[in-house]
Each structure stands twice: as structure tokens, then as C-alpha cells.
Amino acid sequence: MSKGKFTSGIDLPLPxxxxxxxxxxxxxxxxxxxxxxxxxxxxxxxxxxxxxxQRWGIARGTVEGVFERLQLEGYxxxxxxxxxxxxxxxxxxxxxxxxxxxxxxxARPPIGTSATPEPARAGxxxxxxxxxxxxxxxxxxxxxxxAEWAANLQRAMAAxxxxxxxAVEPQGSLLLxxxxxxxxxxxxxIDCHAEQLLITNGIRHGIDLVARCVLSPDDFVCVEDPGYxxxxxxxxxxxxxxxxxxxxxxxxDLRGVPDSAVCRLAYVTPAHQSPLGVIMxxxxxxxxxxxxxxxxxxxxxxxxxxxxxxxxxPLPALxxxxxxxxxxxxxxxxxxxxxxxxxxxxxxxxxxxxxxxALWHKVGRSVGVSEQLGLAELMRGPGFLRHLxxxxxxxxxxxxxxxxxxxxxxxxxxxxxxxxxxFHLILWLLPEHDQDALNEAARPLGLVLQPLSQSCRQISxxxxxxxxxxxxxxxxxxxxxxxxxxxxx
Numbered sequence: 001m002s003k004g005k006f007t008s009g010i011d012l013p014l015p016x017x018x019x020x021x022x023x024x025x026x027x028x029x030x031x032x033x034x035x036x037x038x039x040x041x042x043x044x045x046x047x048x049x050x051x052x053x054q055r056w057g058i059a060r061g062t063v064e065g066v067f068e069r070l071q072l073e074g075y076x077x078x079x080x081x082x083x084x085x086x087x088x089x090x091x092x093x094x095x096x097x098x099x100x101x102x103x104x105x106x107a108r109p110p111i112g113t114s115a116t117p118e119p120a121r122a123g124x125x126x127x128x129x130x131x132x133x134x135x136x137x138x139x140x141x142x143x144x145x146x147a148e149w150a151a152n153l154q155r156a157m158a159a160x161x162x163x164x165x166x167a168v169e170p171q172g173s174l175l176l177x178x179x180x181x182x183x184x185x186x187x188x189x190i191d192c193h194a195e196q197l198l199i200t201n202g203i204r205h206g207i208d209l210v211a212r213c214v215l216s217p218d219d220f221v222c223v224e225d226p227g228y229x230x231x232x233x234x235x236x237x238x239x240x241x242x243x244x245x246x247x248x249x250x251x252x253d254l255r256g257v258p259d260s261a262v263c264r265l266a267y268v269t270p271a272h273q274s275p276l277g278v279i280m281x282x283x284x285x286x287x288x289x290x291x292x293x294x295x296x297x298x299x300x301x302x303x304x305x306x307x308x309x310x311x312x313x314p315l316p317a318l319x320x321x322x323x324x325x326x327x328x329x330x331x332x333x334x335x336x337x338x339x340x341x342x343x344x345x346x347x348x349x350x351x352x353x354x355x356x357x358a359l360w361h362k363v364g365r366s367v368g369v370s371e372q373l374g375l376a377e378l379m380r381g382p383g384f385l386r387h388l389x390x391x392x393x394x395x396x397x398x399x400x401x402x403x404x405x406x407x408x409x410x411x412x413x414x415x416x417x418x419x420x421x422x423f424h425l426i427l428w429l430l431p432e433h434d435q436d437a438l439n440e441a442a443r444p445l446g447l448v449l450q451p452l453s454q455s456c457r458q459i460s461x462x463x464x465x466x467x468x469x470x471x472x473x474x475x476x477x478x479x480x481x482x483x484x485x486x487x488x489x
Contacts, residue, residue: 012030012031012034012039013030014026014027014030014056014057014058015029015030022131023056023058023062024058024062024065024066024131025131027052027056027058027062027063027066028066028069028070031046031066031070031075032070032075035070035075035076035086035088035090036088036090038090040086041086041090042086042087042088042089042090043085043086044085044086045083045084045085045086046067046076046083046084046085046086048083048084049063049064049067059479061475061476061478061479062479064473064475064476064479065131065473065475065476065479067084067475068473068474068475068476069142069473071084072142072473074087074088075087075088076088131471131472131473131476132446132447132448133446133447133448133468133469133472133476133477133480133484134424134447134448134449134450134465134466134467134468134469134480134484135448135450135468135471136275136423136424136450136466136467136468137274137423137424137468138339138423138468138470138471139334139335139336139337139338139339139391139423139470139471140391140394140395140470140471140472141338141339141471143387143390143391143394144337144338144387148383148387149337149374149378152374152375152377152378152383153370153371153373153374153377155377156370156373156374156376156377157370157373157374160369160370160373164369164373165369170357170360170361171195171197171198171199171357172197172198172199172345172367172372173199173369173372173373173376174194175372175373175376175380176199176343176372176373176375176376176379177194177195177197177199177345178194178376179375179376179379179380180194180197180331180345180379181193181194181196181197183379183384184317184329184331184347187307188303188306188316188317188319188320189316189317189320190316190317190319190320190329190347191320192347196347196348196350196353197345197346197347198345198346198347198348198353198356198357198360199343199344199345199367199372200330200343200344200345200346200367201342201343201344201367202332202334202342202343202344203302203304203330203331203332203334203344204230204231204234205344206328206330206344206345206346207231207234207267207300207302207330208234209346209356209359209360210265210298210300210328210346210348210352210356211234211235211237211238211240211265212238212359213352213355213356213359214264214265214298214352215235215238215239215240215264215265216239216264217238217239217240218239218240218241219239219240219241219263219264219265220240220241220242220243220261220262220263220264221235221240221241221242221243221263221264221265221266221267222243222245222252222254222257222263222265222266222267222297223235223242223243223244223245223266223267224244224245224247224252224267224268224269224273224274225244225245225246225247225456225457225458225459226247226275226276226452226455226456226457226459226461227244227247227267227274227275227455227457228269228274228275228302228455229454229455231267231302235265235267240264240265242457243257243261243263244457244458244459245257245266246458246459247273247276247278247459248278249278250278250280250281250283250284251268251270251273251278251279251280251281251284251285252266252268252270252280252284252288253284254287254288254291257291262295263295263297264297264298265297265298265299265300266288266291266292266297266298266299266300267299267300267302268280268288268299268300268301268302268318269301269302269303269304270285270301270303270317270318271303271305271306271317271421272304272305272306272309272418272421272422273418274302274304274455275418275424275426275452275455275466276417276418276426277417277418277419277420277421277422277424277425277426278417278418279420280318285318285321286321288318289318289321289322289323289324289326289327292324292326292327293324293326297326298326298327298328298352299318299326299327299328300327300328300330301317301318301319301327301328301329301330302330303317303329303330303331304331304332304335305335305421305422305423306421307335307336307388307391307392308391308392308395308421308422308423309392309420309421310392310395310396310399310419310420310421311420311421317329319347322349325349325350325351326349327349328346328347328348328349328352329346329347329348330344330345330346330347331344331345332344332345333375335423336387336388336391337375337387341371341375342367342371343367343371343372343375395423395469395470397474398469398470398472398474398477399419399425399469401469401474401477401478401481402425402467402469402477402478402480402481403416403419403425405477405478405481405482405485406427406481406484406485406488408485409481409482409485409486409489410484410485410486410488410489413430413485413488413489414427414428414429414430414488415427415428416428423468423469423470423471424466424467424468424469424470425466425467425469426452426464426465426466426467427464427465427467428462428463428464429462429463429464429465433463433488435451435453435463435465438465438487438488439451441487442483442484442487445483445487446480447480447483447484449465449467449484450465450466450467450468451463451464451465451466452464452465452466467484
């Protein structure tokens with residue numbers, strides 16, 4: 001078929017729902033498979049999203065989300081005035097292998113029917129969760145091309161020495177720790193070196209190691225209110241008693257903590273408080289450090305999404321002004337790259353570092369050397385910073401789509417805060433809004449609204465929702481914001 005003519009894509013059936021897949025996943029599967037098996041060839045034009053939506057009986061916004069994903073993955077190109085064209089060129093060898101596989105499967109005798117294997121089912125559930133508005137705290141897994149990550153792994157493995165495959169570096173790969181130390185010095189203002197760092201599975205893993213080393217049953221721990229429930233459960237498992245310290249527009253407010261409550265630990269998210277999104281002021285940071293020195297307490301700084309600030313460079317980390325050596329700094333690449341990478345890092349004062357390292361030896365280390373070396377390779381070149389810049393721009397675009405759509409279609413019906421950084425923002429409701437009723441009305445529309453009250457323990461705040469936007473396509477963000485605006489009106 002010549003370039004520019006419409007293909008038979010309008011005749012593609014929408015795959016049947018055989019395992020709980022969403023309509024968007026099924027539409028994506030139909031178009032991607034048609035390209036991969038050669039039914040839709042390179043340079044052929046796809047039907048419009050309107051035509052396909054009518055054909056399949058699904059929302060046009062759903063099809064827009066599919067086209068956005070196909071474009072991001074390189075299967076199609078989209079240009080105003082020219083429509084959407086197939087851009088992926090499928091090699092003959094790929095089509096031959098595909099046909100050989102199909103022939104082999106057709107010849108294989110049946111072995112009975114069974115339910116969908118558990119790993120496949122779990123994978124679909126994760127995909128559905130990523131694509132659901134407005135699930136919070138999720139990075140977009142489509143921003144780092146698998147081929148780019150694989151190329152770094154391949155280069156790292158090709159250069160691996162035999163001793164690296166056998167000898168264990170107790171703190172983690174030196175190559176990776178050197179790259180992390182350089183990044184922290186340049187971008188977070190922390191004067192540190194590789195030997196001071198410990199590689200972990202992520203921030204919560206690092207916090208768990210600190211809790212085991214520092215806390216005894218019935219010790220007090222100061223936590224933010226509202227705060228991050230998953231971390232609070234770690235302290236509770238260690239037998240600690242939690243002091244829920246109120247958080248306002250300047251961050252953690254220690255004035256309400258009685259002097260009689262001797263705390264061993266305080267947990268804070270100063271760069272972008274979880275969930276309110278406020279930045280801890282310089283005054284509060286200094287007060288917190290002074291309090292820790294007087295109490296003989298440790299401070300855990302969770303710097304979970306400081307890379308994604310949309311208005312200005314983020315404030316230097318609390319650890320950067322820790323002249324009294326009271327701060328344990330925890331970071332992760334699970335938000336910056338993709339959640340199943342499971343690589344984080346921990347920077348503790350020397351006396352505590354040795355205790356944590358001894359415990360890490362005792363319980364065993366579970367971060368693979370290949371992943372560490374692959375990440376070190378990514379950070380060694382321009383790839384990591386280039387990805388952060390690309391992700392920051394995309395997340396800002398998604399945030400702006402949500403904010404602009406709400407402003408245009410529900411002006412004056414809400415208030416926004418915490419939108420300057422991160423993967424989520426706070427949408428405050430008006431007094432006449434019924435939070436529970438809005439939540440119930442959102443569910444049939446496919447919207448997940450997380451009440452801010454779920455993160456509150458003793459503090460009482462006005463009704464609000466935590467809205468995540470980072471794991472959506474642009475079409476999904478706009479469509480979901482329109483639905484939410486309709487509810488708010």
C-alpha cells in the first residue's frame with residue numbers, strides 16, 4: 001500500500017478481555033501486534049483516534065493514550081496535518097521467527113487448560129496501576145527505553161573483571177559508589193566520598209537498617225504528621241513509640257514536642273514533604289539539627305524525589321549543613337529511573353556507618369553486581385543526567401496539563417499546593433464538597449483519589465486529595481483532569 005493511504009487498521013478487532021486487562025491495554029495490544037506481525041507496515045497511515053474509538057466502542061481519550069504510548073516506544077510517528085504513520089520497520093528475520101514460533105505452538109499437543117500464570121497476571125495488575133489516574137508516588141516507566149538500559153548493562157558486563165563476579169564489596173560496587181558520591185557533591189551539596197556510602201535496595205531498606213541499629217523497644221521516634229505510613233510501620237515493627245509531629249508550610253514543627261520525650265530518631269522529608277509537598281525552611285532545618293544534637297538523636301533524611309523540581313534548583317540537602325554529624329541521608333534510583341530497579345544508597349555518620357555495615361553483613365546483601373555496574377555505567381556518561389532532564393520536562397508537562405485543565409473547567413472550585421516538585425500535588429476541596437461522595441463518584445470513572453486524611457494521624461486538616469500525575473500519558477492526564485473537573489463542578 002502506498003504511503004498516505006489509510007490501512008486496514010479500522011478492521012482490527014479489539015482483543016477479548018480474557019484476564020482483567022483494561023480497554024487501553026487491549027487496544028495497545030491490537031495495534032502493537034498488528035505492527036509487529038507485519039499487518040501494518042512501515043509508512044502506512046493509521047485511522048484517526050476518533051475512527052478507532054467509534055469502531056471499538058471506547059473513549060477517544062483511551063485511544064489517544066494508546067497512540068501516545070506507541071509514539072513514545074517508537075512504533076508510530078504523529079504529525080499535525082499528516083496523521084499517525086507506522087514508523088517501526090520490522091526485519092524479515094523477525095517475521096520469520098514469529099511464524100516459526102506460531103507453527104511450533106500450533107503443532108504442540110494440548111496439555112489442558114489452566115489459569116493465567118501468576119507472574120503474567122501480576123504484571124498486568126502493575127501495568128494497570130501505572131496507567132490509573134491519579135495514583136500517587138509512581139514514576140513513569142516508559143521514559144527510560146529498555147534498550148538504553150540494556151546497552152549500559154551490556155557495556156558494564158563486557159568490562160567486568162573475574163574478581164568482580166566473585167569477590168564481594170561489602171558496601172556495594174566501588175564504581176557505583178564513586179558515581180553516587182560525585183552526583184551528591186555536585187547536585188545535592190553533600191561533601192562525601194565513596195567509602196562513606198552503602199548500597200541498599202531502596203530508601204525503606206536503608207531506614208529499616210537504621211531502625212534496627214538505633215532503636216530499642218519503647219524508644220520514641222519523631223515522624224511527620226501528615227506523613228508516609230509505610231515508613232512509620234517500619235518504626236512500629238522495631239517496637240518504637242511514634243510521636244506524630246505537626247507539619248505546616250515551613251515543614252516539621254518541633255515546638256509541640258515535650259522536652260520530657262527523649263527521642264532516639266526523627267524521620268523527615270525536607271526537600272518535598274510527603275505528602276504535603278512543602279519545603280522545610282532553613283530556620284526549621286537548623287532548629288532540627290540543634291534539637292538532634294541536644295537530644296543525642298539521629299535524623300533520617302528521606303530525599304525521595306529531590307531531582308524533580310519544576311520552579312528552581314532544589315535547596316541543598318539537610319545533610320549538606322550537618323556539621324554535627326547527626327543526619328543519615330537516604331536516596332534511591334527507584335523513583336529516578338524505574339521502581340523495580342531496587343537500588344538505593346545510604347550515607348551515615350561514621351559511628352553509625354560501622355554499625356549499619358555490620359548488620360548488613362549479618363542479614364545478607366541482595367543488590368546484584370550486574371545492576372550496580374550497569375547503573376554506574378549509566379551515571380558515568382551523560383545518560384543519567386540526560387534522563388533526569390527528560391523526565392523532569394515530561395513530568396512538568398503532565399503537571400501543567402492537569403493544572404491548566406482544572407483551571408479552565410473548574411475555576412474557583414478547589415485550591416492547589418505542593419505543585420512545585422515531585423510526582424504529586426495536593427488538591428484542597430471547598431467547604432461545600434463532600435470528600436467521600438467525590439471519592440465514590442470518581443471510582444466508576446476510573447479515577448483513584450487518595451484522601452490526604454489517610455496520611456494524617458493526630459493533625460486535623462481540611463479535606464483534600466493527593467493527586468499523582470507522573471505515571472500518565474499526556475492524553476490520560478488531560479482526560480482524567482476533565483473528569484475530575486466535572487466532579488468538582
